[in-house]
Amino acid sequence: MPKSISDSAHHRTPLTRERVLRGAVEIADAGGIGSLTIRSLAQHLGVKPMSVYHHVANKDEILDGIVDLVFTEIELPSAGDDWRTQMRRRANSARLALSRHPWAIGLMESRTTPGPATLRHHDAVIGALRAAGFTVEMTAHAYALLDSYTYGFALQEAALPFKGTETVAGVAEPMMRQFSAGEYPHLVELATDHVLRPGYDFGNEFDFGLDLILDALAKSRPDPST
Amino acid sequence: MPKSISDSAHHRTPLTRERVLRGAVEIADAGGIGSLTIRSLAQHLGVKPMSVYHHVANKDEILDGIVDLVFTEIELPSAGDDWRTQMRRRANSARLALSRHPWAIGLMESRTTPGPATLRHHDAVIGALRAAGFTVEMTAHAYALLDSYTYGFALQEAALPFKGTETVAGVAEPMMRQFSAGEYPHLVELATDHVLRPGYDFGNEFDFGLDLILDALAKSRPDPST
DNA sequence: GCACCCGCCGTACTTAGTACGATAGGCTAC
DNA sequence: GTAGCCTATCGTACTAAGTACGGCGGGTGC
Numbered sequence: 001m002p003k004s005i006s007d008s009a010h011h012r013t014p015l016t017r018e019r020v021l022r023g024a025v026e027i028a029d030a031g032g033i034g035s036l037t038i039r040s041l042a043q044h045l046g047v048k049p050m051s052v053y054h055h056v057a058n059k060d061e062i063l064d065g066i067v068d069l070v071f072t073e074i075e076l077p078s079a080g081d082d083w084r085t086q087m088r089r090r091a092n093s094a095r096l097a098l099s100r101h102p103w104a105i106g107l108m109e110s111r112t113t114p115g116p117a118t119l120r121h122h123d124a125v126i127g128a129l130r131a132a133g134f135t136v137e138m139t140a141h142a143y144a145l146l147d148s149y150t151y152g153f154a155l156q157e158a159a160l161p162f163k164g165t166e167t168v169a170g171v172a173e174p175m176m177r178q179f180s181a182g183e184y185p186h187l188v189e190l191a192t193d194h195v196l197r198p199g200y201d202f203g204n205e206f207d208f209g210l211d212l213i214l215d216a217l218a219k220s221r222p223d224p225s226t
Numbered sequence: 227m228p229k230s231i232s233d234s235a236h237h238r239t240p241l242t243r244e245r246v247l248r249g250a251v252e253i254a255d256a257g258g259i260g261s262l263t264i265r266s267l268a269q270h271l272g273v274k275p276m277s278v279y280h281h282v283a284n285k286d287e288i289l290d291g292i293v294d295l296v297f298t299e300i301e302l303p304s305a306g307d308d309w310r311t312q313m314r315r316r317a318n319s320a321r322l323a324l325s326r327h328p329w330a331i332g333l334m335e336s337r338t339t340p341g342p343a344t345l346r347h348h349d350a351v352i353g354a355l356r357a358a359g360f361t362v363e364m365t366a367h368a369y370a371l372l373d374s375y376t377y378g379f380a381l382q383e384a385a386l387p388f389k390g391t392e393t394v395a396g397v398a399e400p401m402m403r404q405f406s407a408g409e410y411p412h413l414v415e416l417a418t419d420h421v422l423r424p425g426y427d428f429g430n431e432f433d434f435g436l437d438l439i440l441d442a443l444a445k446s447r448p449d450p451s452t
Numbered sequence: 453g454c455a456c457c458c459g460c461c462g463t464a465c466t467t468a469g470t471a472c473g474a475t476a477g478g479c480t481a482c
Numbered sequence: 483g484t485a486g487c488c489t490a491t492c493g494t495a496c497t498a499a500g501t502a503c504g505g506c507g508g509g510t511g512c
Binding site: 112137183193 | 260332337350352356369373374375377384385410413431434435443
Binding site for chain 3: 483484485486487488489490491492493494495496497498499500501502503504505506507508509510511512
């Protein structure tokens with residue numbers, strides 16, 4: 001029964017599992033997964049620590065929950081498109097979601113109980129591949145390949161020694177100078193001749209590999225017309 | 227206070243940074259990265275907690291160190307082989323190292339300061355690609371692609387809801403039954419028709435994608451003779 | 453033989469997860 | 483309406499973990 005507007009003054013919007021998980025994502029986004037503590041989360045939610053335990057069993061459940069929340073953000077294949085477009089959009093969407101929430105990659109390794117959004121996601125992609133005419137076996141191959149590439153790329157992006165886009169040179173320059181001694185000549189060559197050049201953006205590498213993979217997969221379809 | 231004769235007990239092999247890191251790897255291997263604490267590590271080394279701080283600055287340095295130790299285990303390309311063999315061996319070796327130490331994948335996301343073994347590894351692989359005739363730009367493409375795939379595959383292996391090889395059916399069977407309701411039809415199809423079949427081993431998927439990638443990369447070399 | 457240094461350790465402070473039970477404010481049944 | 487109850491929130495407190503700070507003992511250089 002909604003009555004008074006001043007309801008919120010006395011009663012902040014009630015806590016829910018949903019709000020707990022969203023708050024956890026916000027904290028992890030802002031300060032890394034290390035800054036996500038029950039206490040920091042409670043404070044962010046305007047609540048005392050023990051209150052969150054009425055909506056989740058323990059911190060592990062929060063971690064499982066936010067990983068699943070990230071999967072929520074990944075675009076599912078839409079029926080209208082051809083399979084390559086579906087896969088490309090899905091992969092890009094996944095990569096972007098993981099780069100918005102880099103901590104999710106690290107969590108995936110330890111959380112072995114996928115949530116509903118994760119399962120729904122897997123199911124949709126597998127379904128799209130099957131619908132595109134891939135055999136069950138080829139679907140397994142293709143899915144493992146596409147997912148590995150996507151997650152792995154996101155992992156590398158997260159592990160880059162810098163965060164933004166253009167800062168590459170600024171951060172890598174001194175690092176390179178240190179290596180000039182000659183310990184890592186090929187690394188230095190690649191960096192100075194390519195990566196540190198003005199318009200380079202590691203994120204663009206993603207499309208190269210993705211196209212290469214999709215092209216190669218296309219050849220293994222029964223009907224290579226599309 | 228027995229300042230006594232039994233000095234032999236007191237004379238354990240002296241602690242070193244090396245021994246600290248190796249001990250840390252052993253603990254993480256045995257019980258997961260979560261079980262690696264300064265105290266557990268000290269006990270494992272037969273020493274008191276504060277002693278380890280004479281060899282590492284803090285726990286973060288330990289984490290950086292053990293990631294680098296894992297890279298130590300990855301086979302570097304050997305000059306004799308042709309580039310595809312080099313890349314294949316390197317990728318397989320990396321995958322195996324990461325599956326021996328799955329916690330390393332999760333750590334890679336948060337540790338953005340690569341150690342010497344990591345740098346040496348990158349340098350060697352880049353050097354092998356350059357020596358194989360790839361342009362600088364193609365080397366960047368190829369390396370991002372191969373590494374992404376390798377790490378991503380290892381990540382998926384680590385995230386599998388089971389550990390061993392043959393246990394797949396045993397663990398997945400009940401899970402599947404729960405899904406039979408029809409929420410994830412394609413996932414169920416893939417599982418029952420393929421993954422849960424007797425000789426299936428997810429690890430074998432690795433070679434499929436790796437060969438596909440290497441084949442495609444070969445076409446982009448200036449001299450596609452080898 | 454002595455002072456010094458280095459590697460090890462005891463103590464203790466701080467932060468984090470969370471068990472246990474209390475409480476408050478509304479809601480149900482009479 | 484009112485007694486009791488239910489549920490979301492909270493207070494307290496215990497445990498585990500990272501680590502600052504200073505002490506100590508034994509081996510070394512002179």
